[in-house]
Amino acid sequence: MKHLPVFDKFPQFANSLEFFKKKFFCVPFLAAFNTLTVLMLVCLSLYAKLNKQGDAVERLFSDPFNVWFPYEGILTGVSEVLWCIPVATCAFTFGLLRQKEPRSRSAIFLFFSALLLGVFFLDDRFRITLILSRLGISIKFIYLCYGTAVFLYGVQFWRYIKTTPYLPLVLAFLLFAISRFEDLFESQSLGVHAMLEDGTKLLALLNLALYFLHICHQEIWRDLRPREKR
Structure with missing residues (x-):
């Protein structure tokens, strides 16, 4: 009797595997990012097992929650959600626009908007400025770099x-400036400090999210209208 490959003996399994592979690889970067994430988790598991550091790994996934004050940090969570909206919206809209006009002014504007806001989000979420200041880099110098980036962004895309x-x-960037410069001064009132630093940031993010949602909606609609006329 002729030897058959193992998958030929289970045609349904082979078809299911082929279907899974087709769907999995049709999404760009899906396989790559899943593979990298799994490898990272495996490495963390091995590290925890070999060094008996399970509690350290657990902290990476722990939620900041205070049972006595369940509302603690709720506005910080809202701010993080608002951060993601303009970054994701600009990046998504840029991906759509560049298929038709890769070098259009609006596409380039949205690309650099997503890049600039993405850097600010990563800094805010992972406390990069605080980490760099602990390493001896002046906070004023870091803010000068960010201010220069915002200035060049404004000059380049002002038209x-x-x-x-x-x-x-404009209002969002002014509020961001107030929020950042509050770190340079000591306030005697915790409430005043929270409002000047985190309250202004929340308001800035709200304006930023609404602005870019409006702009991206207009650009997508403008891109779709010529196709509807055909």
């Missing part, structure tokens, strides 16, 4: 920004 309802964008 495009003027064609949009830019008041929320």
Whole structure:
């Protein structure tokens, strides 16, 4: 009797495997990012097992929760959600626009907006400025770098920004400046400090999210209208 491959003996399994592979690899970067994430988790598991550091790994996934004050940090969580909205929206819209006009002004504007806001989000979420200051780098120097980046961003795209309802964008960056410079001064009142630092940041993120949602909606709609006329 002729030898058959093992998958030929189970045609349903072979078809299911082929279907799974087709669906899995049709999404860009899905396989790569899943593989990298699994490898990272495996390495963390091995490290915890070999060094008996299970509690250290557990801290990486722990939620900041205070049973006595369940509302603690709720506005910080809202701010983090608002951070993600303009970054994801700009990146997604840029991906759509670049398929038709890769070098259009709006596509380039949204790309650098996503890049700049993404850097700010990573800094805010992972406390990069605080870590760098602990390493001896001046906070004023870091803020100078960020301020320069915002200035160059504004100069480069001002002509495009003027064609949009830019008041929320300008207001957002002014509120961000108030929030960041609050770190340089000591306030005697914790409530005043929270409002000047975190309250202004929350308001800035709200304006930023609404501005870019509006801009991205307009750009996508403008890109779709010529196709509807065909």
